[in-house]
Each structure stands twice: as C-alpha cells, then as structure tokens.
Amino acid sequence: MELILRLYLLPYDAKRPVVCFDERPCFLIGNSVEGIEMKKGSPAKENYAYTKHGSCSLLAMIEPKTGKRLVHVRRKRRKIEFATFMQTLSELYPEAEKIIVVLDNLNTHSKSTFYEQFDAQIAAALADRFEFVFTPKSASWLNMIEIEFSALSRQCLNRRISSINELGKEVFAYFKDRNDKAIKIEWQFSRQKARQVMNRHYEKVNSTNLKYK
Numbered sequence: 001m002e003l004i005l006r007l008y009l010l011p012y013d014a015k016r017p018v019v020c021f022d023e024r025p026c027f028l029i030g031n032s033v034e035g036i037e038m039k040k041g042s043p044a045k046e047n048y049a050y051t052k053h054g055s056c057s058l059l060a061m062i063e064p065k066t067g068k069r070l071v072h073v074r075r076k077r078r079k080i081e082f083a084t085f086m087q088t089l090s091e092l093y094p095e096a097e098k099i100i101v102v103l104d105n106l107n108t109h110s111k112s113t114f115y116e117q118f119d120a121q122i123a124a125a126l127a128d129r130f131e132f133v134f135t136p137k138s139a140s141w142l143n144m145i146e147i148e149f150s151a152l153s154r155q156c157l158n159r160r161i162s163s164i165n166e167l168g169k170e171v172f173a174y175f176k177d178r179n180d181k182a183i184k185i186e187w188q189f190s191r192q193k194a195r196q197v198m199n200r201h202y203e204k205v206n207s208t209n210l211k212y213k
Contacts, residue, residue: 004142015098024145025055102133105134
C-alpha cells in the first residue's frame with residue numbers, strides 16, 4: 001500500500017508517467033415496455049420491466065496528474081483484450097522510458113500475457129516499457145481509476161443501455177469530454193493518513209516481524 005501511496009506523491013515525470021488501470025463489467029439492459037418521455041412539468045418515466053442483452057467490459061486508464069485517459073469497450077475481458085489495451089497505452093507515451101501502471105493482481109495482468117498474444121519481438125518491447133505495481137488484496141480502492149469508474153457510473157451509465165454499440169458511443173463521448181477538459185484527480189490519502197487510520201494493521205505487521213526475528 002505504501003508503495004502505491006509513494007507513487008502518487010511523486011512529482012510528474014514525463015519519462016516515467018504513473019497511470020491507473022482497471023476493467024469494469026457492464027450489463028446491457030433494454031426496455032420491455034417503452035417509457036414515457038419527459039414533458040413540461042413531468043419527468044420521464046421508465047417501466048420496471050426490462051430485458052437482458054448480455055454484458056460487455058470496459059478497460060480504462062487514467063493518468064491522474066495530467067487527466068489523460070484511455071478506454072476500450074470489448075465483449076469480453078481476456079488476455080487478448082488486456083494485451084491490446086496495453087499496446088495502445090504504450091503508443092500514447094512514445095517518449096516515456098517506463099510506464100508505471102497501478103492495477104490489481106488479476107491472472108491476465110501479467111507481462112507473460114504479451115508473449116501469449118504477440119510475437120516475441122513485440123512482446124519483449126512491451127514488457128520493457130511497463131512496470132506493473134499491484135494493489136494489495138481487497139484494496140482496489142487504492143487504484144484511482146475506481147474514482148473515474150464511479151463518476152462514469154453516476155454521470156453516464158445510470159440508465160438502461162441495451163447494445164454494446166450504444167454503450168460504446170456514450171462511453172467514448174464521456175471519456176473524450178473529460179480528456180479534452182484534462183480533469184485531474186488530486187489524491188488526498190497520504191502515507192501519514194494511512195498510518196493513522198490503519199494503525200492496528202501496522203502494529204500487527206510489526207509484532208509479526210518481531211516474533212520471527
């Protein structure tokens with residue numbers, strides 16, 4: 001945890017940008033009965049009945065200090081989707097020496113995925129470009145892309161969307177707008193704050209270390 005918090009405190013470095021990545025499932029929901037459109041003095045009304053049209057996955061990243069974003073909308077969340085996303089992400093930073101990615105420890109989130117999906121030359125080039133920093137178990141809230149997903153849920157996905165094409169248009173428009181505005185995230189949870197809030201966990205770790213010395 002402290003490693004990630006330290007990363008967030010570092011000054012911006014174009015040669016070593018810090019980005020946050022994650023995936024989010026989206027369920028495609030349609031209307032069984034058409035709702036009533038909004039009229040003057042009366043809000044739009046939606047029937048409780050709905051239809052299911054499967055699901056899809058959003059893969060997204062944000063660079064908190066610059067507000068740069070990238071999103072893919074895909075039918076599935078597999079190794080190929082992860083590898084392709086990272087390949088596109090790499091192209092966004094042609095001058096970077098190393099791209100530091102904060103992400104969770106999912107089985108697809110590995111540099112070995114590059115070798116399974118691309119030829120050795122491309123895979124090696126991608127592996128050299130990235131440094132993965134994994135969030136601790138049950139601590140995905142440390143990943144700032146979760147803040148972006150929360151805003152997306154409230155402002156864009158808080159209604160029924162029945163097709164992946166429609167969802168893609170909405171999500172891409174949303175991300176483009178926030179990209180154009182360069183909306184940044186100012187992280188407030190410092191290492192000092194973490195030590196205060198989670199003092200009992202620090203004490204537990206310290207006592208365990210003393211026990212095995």
